[in-house]
Amino acid sequence: MNRLEQYIAQATKGLYGKKKLEIQAELRGSIEARIWQLELQGNQNALETALLEMGDARNISVGLIKEHLMPNVLKNAVLVGIFAIASISALTSSQAQIQVETVGQSLSTDKMSMYYLRFSSIKENLEAAGISVDDTPLAPVENSVAYSLATKPSLRFRFPDAKQDLVLQTAPGFDSPWKADAGELVFDPKPSASITNDRVYMNLWSFLHQLKKTGLPINVEGWRNPSLKVGKTTLQIGSEKLLVTPWQLYSSIASQAVQEGVSEFGGWLMVMEYMGYEIMLFVLMHLLARFMQLLPQSMHRIQWV
Amino acid sequence: MNPNLLKGNLDLILLAIIEPEPIYGGEITREASERTNGYFDFKEGTLYPALHRLEKSGFIRGSFQYLPRGGSPVKFYEITESGQRELSAKRKEHQAFGSAMNSLLGDSLGSLLRKT
Structure with a gap:
């Protein structure tokens, strides 16, 4: 698993099924688009920069769990x-x-x-x-x-x-x-x-x-x-x-x-x-x-x- | 800035950014930051849950689109009719609140100046 996929997996940890796949696709598309922009600007470390901009994957996971999982739990x-x-x-x-x-x-x-x-x-x-x-x-x-x-x-x-x-x-x-x-x-x-x-x-x-x-x-x-x-x-x-x-x-x-x-x-x-x-x-x-x-x-x- | 201020106005901010044209998640963050000279800085874990909540409420609609450059499809969000109505209502609400606050703070400032 490469760095991008590791990040996406971490950010969607705790989610499940179709919703998880959909959110993973969304994050992947958004990050790849940013990497492409950064590379056009000559950034030699576009992947790391894009992930840095996204922020801590664990915090994204917590936010997504609150939105998608907690209502189901309740x-x-x-x-x-x-x-x-x-x-x-x-x-x-x-x-x-x-x-x-x-x-x-x-x-x-x-x-x-x-x-x-x-x-x-x-x-x-x-x-x-x-x-x-x-x-x-x-x-x-x-x-x-x-x-x-x-x-x-x-x-x-x-x-x-x-x-x-x-x-x-x-x-x-x-x-x-x-x-x-x-x-x-x-x-x-x-x-x-x-x-x-x-x-x-x-x-x-x-x-x-x-x-x-x-x-x-x-x-x-x-x-x-x-x-x-x-x-x-x-x-x-x-x-x-x-x-x-x-x-x-x-x-x-x-x-x-x-x-x-x-x-x-x-x-x-x-x-x-x-x-x-x-x-x-x-x-x-x-x-x-x-x-x-x-x-x-x-x-x-x-x-x- | 006070994170509670951002949180309290998150729906209004997102709807206002999405209103002009379809836009995807990462662009929304940069747009918010650029249009406010870095004042609005979405913390990780805030943006996507908020977008998904607005989508569930029917105020925005998301769809995956392939870009000419290739690669993975990107999820673009566009505002819906009910989102337009929500945005309009929130704008009015915010303007009324801002106007009241300005009056209050303006009066306070004026009385403070008069005392000195």
Whole structure:
């Protein structure tokens, strides 16, 4: 990449898609035109002079992000807020709720709790709800990291009307497996060969992320131990012994939806880098959840679309 | 100059520069600087977002054009009818404000001179 392209890439960092290409073309055309003028004037260092006149590429990037990306970020955040209020419509579950074994673990850095679902419990309960399951390990992936060369234990659930199966696996990374050890959950870098014969758990957030891939409508209902409705199947995450903090489940859904919307515009990470915006988003989502707490019980619903 | 003054009048400045004939981004910066003897100096990160905002508002229209010299196409901006109306309104607004300020500052100066 030459100096001009490096500058253009830096100036449009954080933008995405067609808009990014269009702005890159605009900057390229404008700078090249200036270089041509400077060369006609006998400037021996026309490129550097033109870039100097343009100014710091990082400042251009920040300005462009504010203009093109931030309104979309806010729009998505507002949309989620609207969904929270608009999805008050009556939802009726045709099947009995099923209880997924869940454990909670406080994070040392703050008072938040993270929730983990036991793989075997997910399997037992979804099977009981009539969802077919395939536990054939996934085939190894060639030319990848060492771990991937081994077969990956997985569970593949086939929901009726789903665009694709729900696939849960103990691969390191986003779906990081966690193992119960002396009453405490610990990260398991070398997951067990079987995810159902051991006390292996997955993070609730990861579970929600995988559920979304099925294409089924996902709803959260209720305030005291809210339930998760996936298509026609209702999953009970918390229990009387372990009350899942409702605002966290609501905000998990809302935050995931917002992040997803933002990533369509490609700037989520860049916005975080430039604006420290994740803090604002976090606060917004939790305010939303707190706001929902004020609503009557029958209105405690949010739909992830 | 006070950057807030530039920021507050940015739309008026850009529309006034674009009004006579289609012009591209880099030329707008130089035009603003030359016509004001270097008084208006757009900081990086100000010009393009402002142009894109005006374009989204429908006050200017951008189109890529190839120049006879060749090379990459250049995006030229031209003012639209609604941009003309906006410019006219902003000019009147600015003139009224400037006139009021002159009266105020003129009176202040006059009274100051009378006291001395």
